[in-house]
Each structure stands twice: as structure tokens, then as C-alpha cells.
Amino acid sequence: MPQLSSGGGDDLGANDEMIAFKDEGEQEEKIQENAFTERDLADLKSSLVNESEINQSPSAAVGARSQQGEQRGFAEKHREHLDGVSKHQDGGMYKTPTYPGYPFLMLPDPYLPNSSVSPSSNKVSVVQQSHGMHPLTSLLPYSNEHFSPSPPHLPTDMSQKTGVHRHQSQDLSGYYSLPPGGVGQITPSMGWFPHSLMLGPSGMHPTGIPHPAIVPPTGKQDHDQYDRSIKPQEVKREKEPKKPVIKKPLNAFMLYMKEMRAKVIAECTLKESAAINQILGRRWHALTREEQAKYYELARKERQLHMQLYPTWSARDNYGKKKRRKREKLQDSNTDPGSPKKCRARFGLNQQTDWCGPSTYLYISLFLKNLNQNGTKKKRLFFILFPAAPNMCRQIYEFT
DNA sequence: AGACCTTTGAAGCTT
DNA sequence: AAGCTTCAAAGGTCT
Numbered sequence: 380m381p382q383l384s385s386g387g388g389d390d391l392g393a394n395d396e397m398i399a400f401k402d403e404g405e406q407e408e409k410i411q412e413n414a415f416t417e418r419d420l421a422d423l424k425s426s427l428v429n430e431s432e433i434n435q436s437p438s439a440a441v442g443a444r445s446q447q448g449e450q451r452g453f454a455e456k457h458r459e460h461l462d463g464v465s466k467h468q469d470g471g472m473y474k475t476p477t478y479p480g481y482p483f484l485m486l487p488d489p490y491l492p493n494s495s496v497s498p499s500s501n502k503v504s505v506v507q508q509s510h511g512m513h514p515l516t517s518l519l520p521y522s523n524e525h526f527s528p529s530p531p532h533l534p535t536d537m538s539q540k541t542g543v544h545r546h547q548s549q550d551l552s553g554y555y556s557l558p559p560g561g562v563g564q565i566t567p568s569m570g571w572f573p574h575s576l577m578l579g580p581s582g583m584h585p586t587g588i589p590h591p592a593i594v595p596p597t598g599k600q601d602h603d604q605y606d607r608s609i610k611p612q613e614v615k616r617e618k619e620p621k622k623p624v625i626k627k628p629l630n631a632f633m634l635y636m637k638e639m640r641a642k643v644i645a646e647c648t649l650k651e652s653a654a655i656n657q658i659l660g661r662r663w664h665a666l667t668r669e670e671q672a673k674y675y676e677l678a679r680k681e682r683q684l685h686m687q688l689y690p691t692w693s694a695r696d697n698y699g700k701k702k703r704r705k706r707e708k709l710q711d712s713n714t715d716p717g718s719p720k721k722c723r724a725r726f727g728l729n730q731q732t733d734w735c736g737p738s739t740y741l742y743i744s745l746f747l748k749n750l751n752q753n754g755t756k757k758k759r760l761f762f763i764l765f766p767a768a769p770n771m772c773r774q775i776y777e778f779t
Numbered sequence: 780a781g782a783c784c785t786t787t788g789a790a791g792c793t794t
Numbered sequence: 795a796a797g798c799t800t801c802a803a804a805g806g807t808c809t
Contacts, residue, residue, distance in 0.1 A: 592802095627802045632787035636803065652804040653784040660786040678788080694790045698800060 592626040592685060624700070625692050628685040631674035632663055 629637065636659050643655050663671070
């Protein structure tokens with residue numbers, strides 16, 4: 380069995396956190412892209428040294444945590460930004476776009492166009508405005524009125540513009556109560572009708588107008604959702620019309636994906652969504668703050684309209700309606716005694732047997748490192764096992 | 780047929 | 795309060 384690195388062992392344990400994991404992933408991605416040239420190897424070694432130094436410095440670890448905190452808090456920053464608080468760009472995290480970490484054994488760049496999705500290539504017409512239209516016009520599920528710079532209140536004359544008289548459907552109003560006045564003023568544009576969204580009567584909004592957030596339980600996923608919700612003694616319910624599902628409003632990235640997916644597919648001749656989404660994720664990080672702000676603003680309005688349409692709806696309503704995900708199963712498979720949470724940070728060095736087992740780790744990275752030992756250089760191998768779940772520990776093994 | 784993959788962000792839940 | 799979990803879209807892939 381590999382021998383746990385003794386040098387700075389406790390320090391390594393102190394970094395059994397996701398923060399360091401992500402940063403390292405970024406380093407590894409760089410390394411991967413550079414194809415292990417001699418210089419890159421030197422850089423890699425250097426990075427390892429830096430990592431060791433970081434690990435030895437609790438304050439540095441805190442810095443890494445705060446850096447991630449900055450990333451996580453970006454949406455709020457955008458809210459501030461969007462709320463009219465004109466801020467100068469600090470040129471920090473968005474000056475040099477950060478990319479999600481992709482450890483060595485993750486999907487290689489063959490998925491990427493011309494074998495590279497470098498930040499520079501990512502900038503190819505990422506958010507191009509066209510023909511004077513709002514760059515997000517194709518995404519807008521609402522009428523243009525909703526995207527006026529004015530405050531996010533719904534216009535009062537929208538119902539007049541649409542000529543659609545809205546009233547609550549009695550069979551649905553019990554499930555999705557609507558605001559007394561606001562709903563009738565909503566004017567969904569054709570953006571409400573995704574190409575593949577065949578909204579039947581059950582997919583109609585209580586107002587009588589289909590809404591992309593309402594999905595009839597005909598899809599495979601939704602069908603399953605209701606299957607899961609049916610209790611054994613409620614057989615009679617099968618004959619009753621199933622409730623339409625109100626989907627969550629799309630967040631900024633989802634809106635971005637929706638717009639850019641076709642473009643990426645065309646550019647990359649890829650079809651697999653998982654790979655496409657990886658590219659889109661990188662491109663999302665490559666966007667400037669202003670470019671992202673468009674989508675944050677759109678998402679904010681989407682949420683507002685969704686709230687107006689379905690004031691009683693909660694994201695909780697859709698909880699547990701999907702099949703359990705693999706990650707969850709993975710964690711379940713590692714319940715006691717190999718619980719993912721039983722990591723080094725939790726049990727310490729004296730109880731290493733309680734740590735996560737190697738099988739729970741998803742990615743493995745190999746590092747070469749030259750260290751001075753007694754005046755001579757000696758190559759040491761470091762295997763870093765990256766956790767498959769955020770709450771799992773990272774482990775570093777050393778071979779000499 | 781239906782889960783999985785893969786991404787980020789929002790919201791809910793848990794500790 | 796912080797951290798974790800779930801879901802939102804998409805469509806090829808896999809079981």
C-alpha cells in the first residue's frame with residue numbers, strides 16, 4: 380500500500396477540503412494542456428512546492444477558501460451590480476477567467492474543438508449581439524416589456540396588449556394558486572414554447588396559456604416523478620389527471636446554455652450534452668462580467684416572473700421527484716464504516732482506518748516532484764486522489 | 780424505457 | 795450561518 384506522505388502530513392490533512400481540490404484542478408488543467416513538456420514539468424514541480432507551502436500555511440488555506448467564496452458569491456455581487464450600484468471592475472477573478480478544475484483523468488480535450496478549448500478560443504462569439512436585437516431575445520420567455528430597464532414590476536397594460544383574458548382554471552387553481560392581479564398581466568412570448576415541449580391541456584398554465592415551467596407529466600422524467608409520488612393506497616389517483624409539474628426557473632447559466640448550445644454544437648460537431656456542457660461551463664467562466672451580467676439579469680427577471688405566476692410554488696415542490704442520482708448512490712455505498720464524511724479532517728491521523736476508502740475517489744492525479752534530500756535530488760511520486768463528492772477527503776500518497 | 784453524464788446557480792434542507 | 799443536496803436543460807450513451 381502506498382505510504383502516506385509524512386512530510387507535512389498534518390498539513391495535508393488540514394486541506395482535506397474542496398477548496399484546495401478545485402484550485403489544484405486548475406493547476407492540473409494547465410498541466411494537461413501543456414502536454415508535459417520539460418518546462419511544464421518544472422512548473423508542475425513548482426506548483427507542488429507551492430502547494431506544500433500553501434498546505435503548511437493555514438492562512439493560505441483560508442485564502443484559498445475565501446477565493447472560492449468569492450466565486451460562490453459572485454451572483455450576489457452581480458445582484459449588487461445589477462441593482463444599480465455601479466462598481467468598477469476590480470479586475471480580479473474575472474480579469475483572468477478561472478476554469479473549473481479538470482483533474483487528469485477527466486474527459487480529455489478530444490471533446491473540445493480542434494483539440495483545444497482554450498480561453499482564447501472560448502471567446503469566439505460567445506455572446507454576440509445580432510441585428511440590433513437583444514442578445515437574449517431568443518431566450519426570452521417573456522415579452523420584451525419584461526426586459527425594460529425599469530423595475531421588475533409587471534406592466535399593467537400587458538393583458539390589453541395580448542388580448543388574452545386570463546382566469547384561473549378551477550381544476551388547477553387548487554394546485555397552483557395565482558396572484559389575484561398579477562397573473563393576468565403576464566404575456567408569455569413564443570419563447571414559452573420550447574420546440575419539444577408539447578403542452579397538452581394538463582400542461583397549460585392555470586391562466587390557459589402554456590408555460591415552459593409547466594410540464595405535463597407525460598415525459599419520462601415526470602412520469603416517474605408521479606409514479607414515485609403515488610402511494611400504494613392511492614390507486615384511484617391513477618385515473619385522475621396528473622398534476623402538471625412547475626419547473627424551476629432557469630438560472631443564469633442555464634439560460635446561457637440554452638442560447639449557446641446550438642452554437643457550440645455547430646462549432647464542435649458534438650452532440651453529447653455532457654461534453655457540450657463542459658465546454659459551456661468553461662466558456663461561461665471565460666465571459667466577462669458584463670456578459671455574464673446579462674444572463675444574471677435575465678435569470679433574475681425569470682425568477683421574478685415565475686414568482687408572480689406561481690406565488691405558492693416552491694422549489695421544494697419538485698424535491699424528491701427525480702430518481703436518485705449516482706453521486707448519492709455512491710455516497711450511500713460508502714456508508715459506515717467507509718462514510719465519506721469520515722475523513723482525515725474528522726478523524727485525524729490516528730484513525731486513518733476510518734477515512735474514505737480509495738474506491739470512493741473519482742480522480743487520480745500523478746505528480747512528479749524533485750526534492751532535495753541530503754543534498755541529492757530524488758524523484759518522488761505523488762498520487763492525489765480526488766474525492767468524488769464534495770464532502771469527501773482528498774488523500775495524497777507518496778511513492779519514493 | 781429510463782438513468783446517467785456534465786455544467787452552474789438558486790433554493791431548500793441539514794447540521 | 796455554513797455546508798450540503800436537489801433540480802433546472804439537453805441529448806447522446808448506457809443499462
